[in-house]
Amino acid sequence: MKQHPTVDGYLTYDANDFLADEYFQEWVKYNHPETAMFWQQLQELHPEKKKVIQEAFDLLSSMRFKTRTPDESRTRRIWEYIDVHTPEHNIRHINWHYKKMLAAASILLLIVLGFWQWRKTQFIYKDTAGSEISRILLPDHSEVILNANSRLKYAKDFNTNNKRELWIEGEAFFSVKPFTDGEGKSQPFIVHSTDLDVLVTGTAFNVYARRQLTRVVLNHGRVTIQFKNNRETARQLLPGEMLEYNETKKSLLQQPVDTLLFTSWKQQRFIFTNTPLKEVAQIIEDFYGCKVVFKDQELASYKITAEIDAPDIASLDTLLSKALNIRVTKDGNTLILESKP
Amino acid sequence: MENNGINEDQERWLAFQTGDKDALAYFFNTFIGSLYNYGLKFTQDEDIIEDTIQDLFIRLWTTRKRLSMPASVRNYLFKAFRNLLFRKLSKLQKTSKYESEYIFLDVELSAETNHINAEQQLIRDKRLENALQQLPHRQKEAIYLRFYENASYEEIAQIMGTTVKACYKNVFRALSYLRETLITVITYLFFRLFFLN
Incomplete structure (x- = not known):
């Protein structure tokens, strides 16, 4: 929209011209008030155009595109490869002489650093496979229950140097033991996710960090949430509250919830209350590490209320099919849902 | 293309040029989905798409100091991605002349018209x-x-x-x-x- 369009400019347009017109397309897609006003006015001034405009509008508004984005593990794999191959410092523009000295110095430095690194911050990784839930006892006797398809990372020297730090991808429930150092100061316990940090004293809470979404549910105790971006200020959560943050959508929500619903996975149980099938599908994808596809889009909006023990993946399709009276077919790692004819 | 995102992207671009890895990660996370989806319009081979995206971001990083500020980061990435992907596809002789074979457009048309059942x-x-x-x-x-x-x-x-x-x-x-x-x-x-x- 470089120049503002005028009504007169459109008088010679037929349906095809409208279809391909940028300003017209903007109207159909976004329906901004000022755009809508322009097109309303045009139709009032020139009622003979109403029919073709309506026709073009109908066709454009009925176009939908199917999307397929990479799953979480693929995205992670792609990034890990890029991460390794994009070193933070490259010594490209330095002359030879200097380079040799630098090389010698850096080898020395590397040896020292490497040793230091090896001693100080070697990480322990705990990974869970699809439908696997594992219980991890940390050196400070805090407990982590790690949901399926998740990864927990912490330093080998966790709990020394007054630092208790963990990194989570996926979902986990934390029961934190209060811990004081020699001088009686309580030692912080920090859980990092991609977009935010949870600061804790003695507390039990759940962190969900998948699909660009981080959700923290606090069962008891007290936590402080700090955001990695600097737009949001730190927030405190009270017991029974949930905080949900989506970095891409920039949405932030804090509200009281039934904590049981968010931690039932620890007992390998799914609880759904009026949950759209689309969300159920996401939960299945997260837990089993498979893909769920809707052949009929209207299925996605079906609401489900149920409380079930997580079945093993082999009987998942029969269970879904019976419970929802739909057809479920399995294709490799993908479940295809469609309504019965 | 949202106008309000552009300045923010450009700010991040400057940070990225001075070697801020977080800015690179930001661009990756923001555009991985749409680049991937775009790539699938040209080939169903996801490994090639994965390869191309990796190449794209690694090149971006190693040449960052020589790059000028694009008017739109997304456009820049789309164009560069498209070039790399075509080069890769023709090298693999998946398509000798890409123009003749590519693009599978997965579009649905769903109209809620009352007149038809x-x-x-x-x-x-x-x-x-x-x-x-x-x-x-x-x-x-x-x-x-x-x-x-x-x-x-x-x-x-x-x-x-x-x-x-x-x-x-x-x-x-x-x-x-x-x-x-x-x-x-x-x-x-x-x-x-x-x-x-």
Whole structure:
């Protein structure tokens, strides 16, 4: 929209011209008030155009595109490869002489650093496979229950140097033991996710960090949430509250919830209350590490209320099919849902 | 393309040029989904797409100091991604001349029209889908970028390396063709209805 369009400019347009017109397309897609006003006015001034405009509008508004984005593990794999191959410092523009000295110095430095690194911050990784839930006892006797398809990372020297730090991808429930150092100061316990940090004293809470979404549910105790971006200020959560943050959508929500619903996975149980099938599908994808596809889009909006023990993946399709009276077919790692004819 | 995102992206671009890895990660996380989806329009081989995305971001990083600030980071990435992908595809001889084989446009047309019933809608959608798949590749790509990525004609021209006029023509022809198909289908349905009764 470089120049503002005028009504007169459109008088010679037929349906095809409208279809391909940028300003017209903007109207159909976004329906901004000022755009809508322009097109309303045009139709009032020139009622003979109403029919073709309506026709073009109908066709454009009925176009939908199917999307397929990479799953979480693929995205992670792609990034890990890029991460390794994009070193933070490259010594490209330095002359030879200097380079040799630098090389010698850096080898020395590397040896020292490497040793230091090896001693100080070697990480322990705990990974869970699809439908696997594992219980991890940390050196400070805090407990982590790690949901399926998740990864927990912490330093080998966790709990020394007054630092208790963990990194989570996926979902986990934390029961934190209060811990004081020699001088009686309580030692912080920090859980990092991609977009935010949870600061804790003695507390039990759940962190969900998948699909660009981080959700923290606090069962008891007290936590402080700090955001990695600097737009949001730190927030405190009270017991029974949930905080949900989506970095891409920039949405932030804090509200009281039934904590049981968010931690039932620890007992390998799914609880759904009026949950759209689309969300159920996401939960299945997260837990089993498979893909769920809707052949009929209207299925996605079906609401489900149920409380079930997580079945093993082999009987998942029969269970879904019976419970929802739909057809479920399995294709490799993908479940295809469609309504019965 | 949202206008409000641009300045923020450009700020991040400056940070990225001075070697801020977080800025690179930000661009990766922001655009991985749409680049991946765009790539799938040219090949169903996800490993090639994965490869291309890795190459794209690694190149971006190693050449960052020589790059100038793009008006739109997304456009820049789309264009660079497209070039890399085509080079890769022709090298692998998956397509000797990409223009002749590529683009599978996965488009649904769903109209909530009151006049036709479910069965008729099915027939209509099928016909429209066929019509879409028969469009020339450049028309399909232009349609995809315009309506899915919401790129302006000017931006499409940049990404596809062509002129604004050519893009407009591509979109115009594609949509006119779809419209004609739709009219034929509706006439057909009308007659069917008429004779069945």
